[in-house]
Amino acid sequence: MKRKTRFLLAGLASVGGAVTGASLLHNRRSDRREHLYVTVFSEPGYRGLNERLTWSGGAREVVPLARVRLPRIGSIRLERLAYRFRPExxxxxxxxxxxxxxxxxxxxxxxxxxxxxxxxxxxxxxxxVGSWEPVRASEARSGVRLWSGRPSKAASGEAGDPGALPRHDVLADTPDLGSWSTRTRYLELGYHDGPRG
Incomplete structure (x- = not known):
């Protein structure tokens, strides 16, 4: 066997071993990140003006309603993707x-x-080595939290009516937000207390 051929085969074997090892480690990680794509609509039933927000993992991101540039949020559609190692x-x-x-x-x-x-x-x-795949709602770890006041103040109970919840979690597609359509002042994108994969 030629020296050139031996080097080529050794290189292929080492790359294959590295990819397989990395895939086993990555797929077992409990902190596997999701990318969250949120489409907010101004009207219920996914109608009216819409704006798309993206969250790529890490720290939660608070988005004021003014930055979304919609008068209100009538419905929300969520799409989550996770990178899965599937060596082939x-x-x-x-x-x-x-x-x-x-x-x-x-x-x-x-x-x-x-x-x-x-x-x-x-x-x-x-x-x-793999691809971005949709995450089923039952395995999702990310979502949108709607706040009626500034999140830091609302969390301590300073904002809004003391008897009403200052926040509302959206973990699946929601065609009608009901009273939260007019109550929402901030959207928080990130990991929440929903199902964990």
Whole structure:
């Protein structure tokens, strides 16, 4: 076996081992982050003007209603994505790979390096490490919390009617927010006390 071929096979084996090990560690992490995409509509039933907000994990983000640029929020639609490692090996065309390894470069042939180019392209696609996938509502860990007052004050009970809850959690698509349509002053995007995956 040629030295060049041995190096290539050793490189493929080491990359495959690293990808598999990383996937096992990542999929077992309890702190796996979700990306949350929130579409807020000015009217119930997902109608009227709309604005899309994005939260990519980490600390909670508080968004004032004025920044959303809607007079009120009548309905909310949520979409969550999580990156899942799912290693997949797609073997390259053996004939093309062999041609690329054994051919001698000919500078006078304009198509002399085509086999090498195709082989490198196929080798780059050998390992697929995963993709962004939708998160089912039952496994979701993120959502939107609606606040009737500034979150820091409302949490300590200073804002709003003392008998009313100063916040409302939205963890699934909600076609009609009811009284929260006019009560909402702030939206908080992030992890909440909903289901944990």
């Amino acid at each position: 090996v797609r073997l390259p065309n053996v004939y093309v790979l062999w041609q690329a390894l054994t051919e001698r470069p000919d500078r006078t042939d304009p198509e002399g390096g085509v086999a090498s180019f195709i082989a490198m392209h196929q080798l780059a696609g050998v390992f697929s």
